[in-house]
Amino acid sequence: MKRTTTAPPVGEVPTAFGISTAPDGVPVAPMLSMFDPMFIGIDEFGQAVTLDLVFHNILVGGEPGGGKSGLLNTITAYAAMADNTRLVLFDGKLVELGPWMDIADEFVGPDLEHALSVLRRLQVVINNRYAWLRAQRRRKLDRQDRMSVILVVLDELALYSATYGTKDQREEFDRLLRDVVARGRACGVPVVAATQRPSVDIIPTSLRDLFGYRAAFRCTTINSSDIVLGRDWASQGYSASDIDPENRGMAYLLAETGVPRRIKAAYLNDAEIYQIADYMAWIRRTNTTALSGTAA
Amino acid sequence: MPKFSGRGNRRGFSRSGGTVTVLETRVHRSSARNARVAFILTTIVIALLTMTIASDYMNPVLALLLAAGLGPIVGALVWVVVRIWPVLRVLWWWTPEITSALALVYGWLWFADATDLVVRLIVVAALGGSFAIPPVRRRVWAVVLCLFVRHRLRVCFAQFIIANQSGTLPFILMARPTPVGERVWIYLRPGLDLTYLQASAEKIAVACSAAQTVIERVNPSNAAFLRVDIKRREVLTATVKPGLTDLVGADGTPIDDTTAVIAPSALDLPDVADPAVKAAKPATTRTVPPARPAPGPVFQPTSVTSADGEDVSDLIDF
Known part of the structure; x- marks a missing residue:
């Protein structure tokens, strides 16, 4: 539902807010919420698949071209349009999550030291939030707290955990990320991580097993599928290696049901991603040039 | 399934001793037994209730006689219902079809009485024509299925x-x-x-x-x-849209608030000299770091010349 109000005449646009032009109305935030179920696709019966992502971490795996980044962009787009939500994005390739760079509170490119710095900050935020929750005599954040949800999205996790930087830096990255994944869930810092094959040489098993939700896109081998989904699901008939290579975006999702189910992830093309990203950047009005100019 | 035939029929699924007959017999016996039990229980319960309530208003002997008469009557009614329950159940299963058929017949009769031939033809043509519309046809067929x-x-x-x-x-x-x-x-x-x-x-x-x-x-x-x-169909091959674009402006969003991206000019291998890569490589890095080419001068073509030598810069958006 598009929420716009009638556009005032151009001359009456409140330029004090830095709006120089209005396309067809005064922008109003979509008012989605991370505390509501997030639509990510359909299941094999054509029914909507939603995730309660604010209190869960999700690990996305699969071969290149399987649809991992499509799911990541859908999740990121929803979060970008959600009320009181901050984005912390890690993308070594720059192009997968790059469209959201302007509205992300932190965007980490191929720079492991920057990644470490951001994770250390998140760790402090988590510490402070738990101290705050303890002061409130509570154990979990909820919608009424009006505290921001900080969504951490990592595309190609292996770049940070096994490729960039020194061994000490990578170990510190694993340590910090494990802490964020382990403790961030209940205080509004969910993590979405994607990698091609989350085997032990890419991320430690202790870190991998902390992800409650799993999404396995097309995998080249049965073993790879089991690494993503966990346990011995392939022997029970749930193997992402059976997915048709031509059917991009199809995946096995292991979430609330406790059993993997086949889904087709929703997909945004580049134009749609930039359409949403530009609109959300416009709403946020991060560029204060016009405001400064007006004030002057 | 011979073990349910009760007659040890070795031919298994033959018509004379097949599963269908056995199941129907079991259902029949179950219905008779249930009806008998329902009759007895209902008779006793109704008789006791009647006697208890009626004894407050009349002589206990009269109340007993009333209970003895009313109990079996109600019990018999319940017996009939339980006994014919298999038939009632079949009617219940076919209720949508029976109701639809009756509605169609009596609706048409009423409609025929209330309208003339031209109107009837127009309505029939409209209804028939609506089935030529694929979404309507699919909806109706889905309900039928x-x-x-x-x-x-x-x-x-x-x-x-x-x-x-x-x-x-x-x-x-x-x-x-x-x-x-x-x-x-x-x-x-x-x-x-x-x-x-x-x-x-x-x-x-x-x-x-x-x-x-x-x-x-x-x-x-x-x-x-x-x-x-x-x-009956596969939907996981379809392209699914999250619908998020419906929540934002279709187009024309000002991009004043987005950061201008300066594109590097060294986009081909000969454009990247070996010393530049070495300079960008951190001394402490063991593996090959990501290529982070130093921001070079932005490609700003000053003119473009067509094959016949004419300057066509004004015709191209850079």
Whole structure:
């Protein structure tokens, strides 16, 4: 539902807010919420698949071209349009999550030291939030707290955990990320991580097993599928290696049901991603040039 | 299934001693026994209640006589209902079809009395023409299939899914269309479980003329409440849109608030000199770091010349 109000005449646009032009109305935030179920696709019966992502971490795996980044962009787009939500994005390739760079509170490119710095900050935020929750005599954040949800999205996790930087830096990255994944869930810092094959040489098993939700896109081998989904699901008939290579975006999702189910992830093309990203950047009005100019 | 025939028929599925006859016999016996039990219980309960209540208003002997008369009468009514319950159940199963047929016949009669021939022809043509519209046709066909699969599921339960000693079938609840086929909710009687039904999923798919049948539990706290998904089509090959673009402006969003990206100019291998890579490589890095080419001068073509030597810069957006 598009929420716009009638556009005032151009001359009456409140330029004090830095709006120089209005396309067809005064922008109003979509008012989605991370505390509501997030639509990510359909299941094999054509029914909507939603995730309660604010209190869960999700690990996305699969071969290149399987649809991992499509799911990541859908999740990121929803979060970008959600009320009181901050984005912390890690993308070594720059192009997968790059469209959201302007509205992300932190965007980490191929720079492991920057990644470490951001994770250390998140760790402090988590510490402070738990101290705050303890002061409130509570154990979990909820919608009424009006505290921001900080969504951490990592595309190609292996770049940070096994490729960039020194061994000490990578170990510190694993340590910090494990802490964020382990403790961030209940205080509004969910993590979405994607990698091609989350085997032990890419991320430690202790870190991998902390992800409650799993999404396995097309995998080249049965073993790879089991690494993503966990346990011995392939022997029970749930193997992402059976997915048709031509059917991009199809995946096995292991979430609330406790059993993997086949889904087709929703997909945004580049134009749609930039359409949403530009609109959300416009709403946020991060560029204060016009405001400064007006004030002057 | 000879073990249920009660006659040790070695030919198994022959018509003289087949499963169908045996099941119907069991249902028949169950109905007679249930009717008898219902008659006795109802008679006793009604008689006791009548005697208890009536004794407050009349002589206890008269109350006893009244109870002795009223109890068997009500018991007999209950006996009749229970005895013909298999017939009532069949009528209940076919209620949608019977109701639709009656509505169609009596509706048409009323319509024919109230209108003349021209109006009737126009209405019939309009109704018939609406079936030429694919969405309408698909909707109607989907509803018809919902009715169809409920009957087919009932056949499955009666024919090859053995329920219990009395031969009672599961409750087949609502059915509704889904993008891939139909979804039917059922409530199991004692004697069946999810695993048993899942083992027969392929047979159910055949009976429903479907590609696949998936049976799942609806409510984790109730093992008897199941959902049967009958799949006739594949939807996972479709492109799914999250609908988020409907929430933002279609186009024309100002991009003043986005950061201008300076594109590097060294986009081909000969454009990147070896010293530049070495300079960008951190001394402490063991593996090959990401290529972070130093921001070079932005490519700013000053003019473009066509094949015939004409400057066409004004015709191209850089």
